Amino acid sequence: MSQPLTVITGASSGIGLAAARTFAAAGHPLLLISRNIEPIAEFADKAVAYARVDVSDYDALHKAIQESEHKFGGTDFLVNSAGWLTPGHSRRWKLRVMSAKVTPICSESSTVLKLF
Secondary structure, eight states: OOSOEEEEESTTSHHHHHHHHHHHHTTOOEEEEETTOOOOGGGTTSOEEEEEOOTTOHHHHHHHHHHHHHHHOOEEEEEOOOOOOOOSOHHHHHHHHIIIIIHHHHHHHHHHHTOO
């Protein structure tokens, strides 16, 4: 590969999909992760792996990243774009947000950086 692997969570839509388009156009192999990911026609001729994974599932996330690194080489870019936040009083969603957003980001980062 001429470019390093880029791992993108939340890749099925929004910012994650936009990031995938940008990195694919620059020639990066991609690992696109989402709970609802399907092959994306515009990437048919690109080096792309797909993983239908909920980022809160550390084991599945770790496995997907390892398999893609075995295929494409080490990860140089990680785009954490999974998750969403609903409006409301912060006391009601604070713990849920920590569990849904921060824990997976740490899991993704530790897998890519081989910290733990």
